Amino acid sequence: MINMPTQLESAPIPTYTVADPREAALCVVNEIAELLAQKPNTVLGLATGNTPILVYRELVRRVQVAEISFSRATIFNLDEYAGLKPQHSGSFRAFMEAHLMDAIDLDPSRWHTPKSCANEQESATEAARIESLLETVGGIDLQLLGLGRNGHIAFNEPGSQETSRTRRVRLSEDTRAANRPDFPAGEEVPSHALTMGIGTILEARRLRILAFGPHKADAVAGMLQGPRSKRLPASFLRAHGDAELWLDESAAGALSLD
Secondary structure (H helix, E strand, O other): OOOOOEEOOOOOOOEEEEOOHHHHHHHHHHHHHHHHHHOOOOEEEEOOOOOOHHHHHHHHHHHHOOOOOOOOOEEEEOEEEOOOOOOOOOOHHHHHHHHOHHHOOOOHHHEEOOOOOOOHHHHHHHHHHHHHHHHHHOOOOEEEEEOOOOOOEOOEOOOOOOOOOOEEEEOOHHHHHHHHHHOOOOOOOOOEEEEOOHHHHHOOOEEEEEEOOHHHHHHHHHHHHOOOEOOEHHHHHHHOOOEEEEEEOOOOOOOOOO
């Protein structure tokens, strides 16, 4: 049973708080399931990281009991580290295989994840390929997003432009430190990555953003109540016409509710 989420009336985009992150995950999964039922060839954009794992776990369960099917769907991943082999345990491709792809009925040819490129030239070619594929499939119907501690979206770090497209980026030290537990002891987190840009993300027809935990509270407050600025890339998502933000109570802890 899902408890009713609380909507924050003063937020610039629909924002919901829940007592348990599992409740938010179920609400998002219900929307994805409805979308797949109405449009089996739905195009989804997915994020990596700890935040969406609850969503992926429930999607896998529903596939296994034949409640939903990805057989005609297409999936795009947002980003990937530079210079990692696909089978590296820290790669986002390996993450998605472990948490979703190996357990659902998606045609592998319909899964598009950025290649891990070693240099600027390879990255530019790969970025153009991703942008072309997005245009070919008609864009993303629903993009799932997490929120970085410093307000980054995908790997669009502070300083990213609202109009940015898929490209190679340098990762901030904050982001690398946050992601270090995903890598073997003593191995450095890559300094660069390939990411969809803010402008690319804003072209998705729906955005569903998740943020859980007290360590996300400042980023949430900046996203909703600070100025729209490249200093906090998530603030640009307020310009989207169909975005929703799902929070647990601790992630909403820094919001001013006056």
